[in-house]
Structure formats: C-alpha cells, structure tokens
Amino acid sequence: MRAFTNVPREIEEALEKWSVAPRRSFLKSAGLLAVSIGAARTGLFVAAARGKAGGTAQTAGPYPDIDFRQLDSWIVIHQDNTATFYVGKTDCGQGTGTAFRQLMSDELDIAYEKTACIMGQTDKTVDQGGSGGSTAMERDAWPMRRAAAEARRVLLEMGSAQLGVPVEQLTVSDCVITVNGDPQRSVTYGQLIGGKRFNVTLTGANIGAITGVAKVKPVQQLKIVGQSPQRYDIPAKVDGSLKWAVDVKLPGMVHARNVKPPFACATLVSVDESSVANMPGFIKVVSKGNYVAVVCEREEQAINASRRLKTTWEKPATAPFPASEDLFKYIRSATPTNTPDPVVVGDPEAAFAGAAKIIEADYEIPYQGHTAIAPAHATADPSNGQMTMYSNDMKAYGMRTGVAAFLGMPREKVRVVWMEGPQGYGRTAAEDAGCEAAYLARELGRPVRVQWMRSEETAWDAKGPAFAVKLRGGLDAEGRLVAYEYDARSIDNNHIVYNDPETVLIAQFMGMRKATINKGSAAIPSEMYAIPNRRMTMTVVSLPTVWETPLRTANLRAPNGPQSTFPAESFIDELAVAAKADPFEFRLKLLTASTDDDASSRRARSIAVMKAAAEAYGWDTRPSPKPLGAGDVLTGRGIAYAYLGQTVVAEIAEVEVNRKTGHVWVKRLVCAHDCGLIVNPQGLRHSIEGGMLYALSRALHEEVHFDTEKVTSVDWISHPTLTHLDTPAKIDIVLVNGDPHPNRPDLAPYGAGEASCKPMMAAVANAIHDATGVRIRRAPFRDARVLAKLRAAGVQSV
C-alpha cells in the first residue's frame, strides 16, 4: 500500500485518477473520513463545487484553528484497521513524514504499512509551526508520540469493556486486542472505533506539551523505530505522479510574473502599460509603490510581458552597499549594530601574556544564498471571500498568519495547503512569493499563480550573513592551548524572520518600514574543548541600507553554523600545526582535558564521534601538513567537529588538489554522527549525506557577487553550485548511536540534519592545508582562489 504526502481537497479527485488500485481504495476511505471530521469540527459542511479536471473551487470557510487538545485532531482510525495521522509539520525532503509514521505506529501498535500521514494543511492539521531547525524528531515528534500512546490506552480500555477482561490481561498487536491465553477472544481497533471519534481531551499548556494519561513506550519496546521503511513520498516523485505546489491548476487561474527593480533601493518613476497591452493574453499590470507585476492568461505570456514591460527607475542618492570585493573591509570598519556581551572564561589577557607562542588568523565567509533549484512560487485562490494558499513554504502555519496580516484579513479566512517543493532549508523566498500571490489574487479576483524567474531567485532570495572572524590562540611551552580569542563580525542587516508581513519583500516594495529593525546575530564555535581561558565576541554590523535590497539576510540551513565552524575548526588545525601535533590528537586532548559533561553526555559523545570518524577513515597519526608530494595532484586529509544542540558530528575529508589548476576534488568523506535515538537509519544516512554535500557546495562554490547597486551572480553560470563532477567517490557514515546505549534506555532523538552541515568547510580547508601546506582562510575554495594561494606559496610548480 502506498500513501500520499498530502491530499488537498482540491486535487483529491485528480490524485485518485492517477492512483494505482490499492492506493485508490485507501485514499478514498481516508478522504471521506477527513471530510467528516472537518464537518464535525466546524459545524459546517459545504460540498465542494466541482470544477474542471485538475481542481475544484475551494469550500467556503471560515477555517478555525484545529484543536490540538482533541485526540481526534491527531489520529483517525478507520474501520479497515488503517489509520491516518494528522501532524502540523512539513517534510522538506528528509523523510520526516515517514519517521512520524514510524513513531506514531509504534506507540499505537499498528503496522506501519497501514498508516498515512497528512501534514501542513492549516484547516486539517494542528499547528506545530511547520518545519525548521531540525526540530522534527527532537521536539515535535513528542506530542505525536504521546497522542498515539493515549489512543492506544483508550482503545485498550474500550477493548477491556467489550471483552469483559481487565486491561492487564490484554495484549495488543497490529490493531488486534487479544485476551492473554485465549486468542479466540479478540477485538480490533476498527471494530472498536473505526470511523468514529475518540472524544478524548488531552492536557498541556501548549501543543508541544500535550499529553494524555498514557506514557510513551520505553525505547526498548519500540519495534518500528530503528527500522528503515522506504520513504512513502518517493515513488510518486520518480514516476511523475506527485502534484507539487508548482503544479496547482485552478479554474480561472491566471499567471503572474514580477518586474523587479534593476538595482537595489530603486524608486519606480513610471510604468508604461501600453508597452504590453497588446501582447497576447495580457490582463493587467499591477503596481503599487515599487512593486510591479504583470498578469496574463498563460505562463509564457506573463514571462514575455514581464520582459517587455517598459519601466523607468531612479537610483538611490548613495550606493546601497559596497561591492562584494570590498565587503570584508566594510564589515571590519562598520559601526556595530549589535554587540552582545562577550563570553569570557578564565583570564584570557593574563593567559596570552604568559603564552609561549601566540598565533593569529583572519577568516572570511561571503554572503551565500538559498538559490533553490526552482524559483519561489505560490498559488492563491480568493474564491468565496477567503484566501487559500498553495505553497511549499515549510512554515505553512506562519504563512497563514503572515498572509492574513499582510492582506488585513481575519486569520480564519485564510488557509494554507502545504505541498512539496524545491529544497527549503531556512527562510526562503517561498514566503515572499506567497504574499505576492495573495495580493495579486485579491487584486484580480481570480486565482493567481506567481513564480519568480531564475535571476530573481538567485539575486533576491534571502542570504545567509557573511562573516569576518579574527582568531588568536596562545600555546604554552608544552604546546597546550591556554588562551583563545574568537571575534566574529557578521553582516546581518535587518535579519528577516519567517512570514513577517512587514519585512516580506512585497511589503518593502510597497513602502512598509518596520519600526524596529531586527538586529540579527553572529555565532560562536560549538565544541566541547577544555580551554582554560577564552574570550568570544559576536558583533553584528549592517549594510548602509536595509530596505528593498537583494542583500537581505535570513536563516540559511544550519544558520550561522558553517560561518562560525569554518574559522573555529580551521584555526584549531592552525594551533595543532603550531604545536607540531596531529590535528586529531590535538582535538582529542582538548576534549579529554575536562571531565565536565552535561545530562546528554555531550562531551563523552563528542569524544566518541571523533574516535569513530578516525577509525572509519583509517587515520594515520602525524602532524599536518604532510611533506609536499610530487606530481600535479596533491592529496591530504582534514578533520573537523561540531555540535548542534545535542547532536555531535565529526567529519573527515580527503582531497585531491591540482597544483596546476587550483582545482579541489573531495575524493572521500567520512562522517561520524550521534543524534541520540535513530528513528529511520537509512533516512538518517541520506539526510546526513545531503547535508554534508550541501555544505561542500558552500565550501567549494557558493558566493553572492555584487557591484555597488545590484547582485551580479544571477544564474547557475555566475553562481555555480556543486555538480555530479564534484561528488566524492566514497562516502562513509558511521551512526555512533546505532544501538541505544544500555545506560540510556530512554535516549531522546535530537535534531539530525543541520548538524552535518557545520564541520564540512573546515574539514576541506584542513585537508587542502594537509595536502599543500597552504591555508585557505576565505570561502569558497574556487579554483582561482586556491591557485592564487598556491602560487603565492610557491607550491604551484612541481
């Protein structure tokens, strides 16, 4: 049996049409029940008016919040002993939906194959916010587990009443409750409650805290957790049958394309509608403030019209930002906009004064963008005085609130249907497109599909802040690290938060200015090194202009993680070199120099992942760099480590550096990873693999280029990304937590994905140094940059 990621009402009919037979029969029952629940919840039942194939007109709202304290909001059990789980999350492609099903199936005692998971539909699923921060297993799976455990408890009580036997004398397995020692006497979940409501109220101050009377099972009793069922969303992704957010078609739907200002902070002087009025399919130019869009009947017509529309713009009086080649000079000299208190341990100044050797280094990481594989998009339907959004925004619930506030509509009149989309790893432009589609749909009074073009996405999507980091370290006569200073400056101008109706791009273009500018943040290293004296600062600076600029900052996968870990873990290698120590041994000594640990054993687990990575790689203990090899291709290995929350990860990169071209190929990667309880080992491995290679792309390729008025990296030529050619020949992933430690029976699951992104940049830089003796302190490590450094060091010639 296969199940769907999502079954929006509007495309349910179409989905059924494409379904294979077993899928269709299941879908039908799930769909019918979902409708009956919706009716019970709202007291309304309005039959969807059937439109033409591919879509139906939306049902009239309002769409009240789903009551997360009702067990029925989380779980529906059908008469055929299948179940549908309704969760308030979205799946960005890491298989979290599959993992939720595993956890809930285990708690409920139902076979995984008999379940389906509906997520991210604001009128059907409880509000868990959507996705972000690798919180799926760590935080949001808990209420799901507790709800499923409570459902099992209630069903056992019902079974007890039905069979006339105390609960203690009953056994349950895959929906069948049996009297112990008398297997003929049994009753199924479907017989007890199939198609009916639990009517059980849960308790808890908020959705994260909800619980019933039942406790979740101890880890040792979980049977489905720890297995690797295949992801349920993948078959439809490879046979072409899945409907994505880009695929939504609605009766009367029209297509819009934006006309972005040709430079940052520009003022629109004029729009000449007559320049496109005679083009085929033309409907309207929508313009307010500096926001301009063209709406046409067909998609390609809207694209053509947006290119042909004549607009004139006025440049700002002063340049809105420095050119990218001057960015780091600017970051170092700009007046700080946020200076949190430094983190100080011991007496760093005195320790530096007494150090036998002091080294210093400066590191630089540029702005890097999301640059999704598909540009931002959304479809909005204004039928019935409501607003229905079809979007891949991972924060579906936030989009509901954000769109309602942006349009000045009651929240109850807005619903968001989350559908699959291109990778969403942070605050992407999907949110900007959402408000644009909603605004245009209201203006037109028709469903509107909007999508950005490639140049818009790459130039105007939100960026991860650039960092300039100064490091200083003091070693004593024995080569021990006794003094450490980490001074980060991030350029995090007006950091945009999720679905903020005042900072979404269309609001900025329309002249909205938020009273309080978000100050943003920098980050400090995340390691468990015992350094007796340290001082770490996190200073934030801003661009001169923070509104209507393509250089707007926001969360990018593992926010500020690569930016802080690249300098920190490269510099630890520099210190190891100064101490003439092996970089792995040097780190291990820093980790074992203290026995202080926290409740989750983060220090002990850090040591374990370091050792596991070294063992899996076959680490040969020696100081770096190794003696310079002969020939054009030099090889080396580098290690780096970090934690994110309670997840610890160590990564080793083996590189080939071509001294004639500067080209770096990461030939082999090893990752040792501990994220506590593993729900789906295969899913976890693939998520780690993706996270590592994503970070490798940022290490080797990604950088936002700009002159003093516009972003100049606008497509896959001017803004390259990792390709098949860069792919390592071998990747080894060691799940250090593969078997729950006997001393940790209730091992918690921690966030898995983002942690794997953090150490990669440093591991590669350390490997390049090991191979060549040349230290690269500026990301990305593109051929020209590496070649220039090799040349300067005299390594280029054999």
Place this chain on the structure above:
Amino acid sequence: MSTTTLKVNGKTHTLEVDPSTPLLYILRNDLDLQGPRFGCGLGQCGACTVLVNGMAIRSCIMPASSVKGEIVTLEGLATEGRLHPLQQAWIDEQVPQCGFCQNGQIMTAKALLDKNPTPTDAQIREGMSGVLCRCMTYYRIQAAIKRVAKVNAEARPTREKEAVA
C-alpha cells in the same frame, strides 16, 4: 497562433499555440504532463529535461515548433504499469531528498544508458554533470545509475551469447 502537432508518450496532440512557446509550458500547462519542471528557463539546470527521439533535451528553451520527433516525458517511462529500471533503482536507492530535480536526473540517465548501457563511473559523472541538484543527492543518483548499469553488464554476455548461438 498556429497549429502545432506533438507526439508525446505515444499520443499525438494537435494544439493552437504561439509556435515560439517553449515546449515546457505546453507539456505542463496544456498536456498536464508535469514531470518536467521549470528550474531556470535558461537550459542550465536540467529540471525540464524530456527525451526527443531518445536525446535528452531542455524543454524550457526549446520552441515547440522546432521539436521534430517523438517526445517522452517522465510520465512515459513506465511501460505496461511497470516502472522503468531506472525509476525502480531510484526507489531502491531512496535517491530523492526534496525530489524536485529528479525528473532531469532520471531522464538524462535514461538517455545516457540508452547510448551506453554500461558506463564507467567517470562516464556517469561526465554524462550527468549538467543536471543540478540543490539537495545534493548526486552520490545516491550515481549509485542508482550504477545499479542499473551493473544489471546491464550482467545481462549483456547472455544476450551476446544468444546472438552468437
């Protein structure tokens, strides 16, 4: 507007469209074949890839009027309800993360293997190099292609033997 005839996945369609319209929009919006997807509109990423006479082409920059030959989209790969071996390998290897680019990956791999059923690792990397994935599932994609190539390699001697006999 003019009349354009397209043969897609074995069916012939006659449409009244602007002949300069890129094939992608006709497939997606007129023929409801949404396997090919818009990624860049510049022929740089491969998300829109379809096969024309067995060649992997970028439908986002190919005017519909210039398409001469039989088009196959992702939806047309399965035959008689059975997935193409590459599609099955994609499931067996659990390739996708978000999956948005995988149309281009699968269609390009199909064209690659049709031309060379047993490519070397280097030929796979080279042959696939123009198709981008932003979830970086490249390692897994290559594993899936190798899986099919291995089956092809095992099948070939048998076929050759039969041919000789």
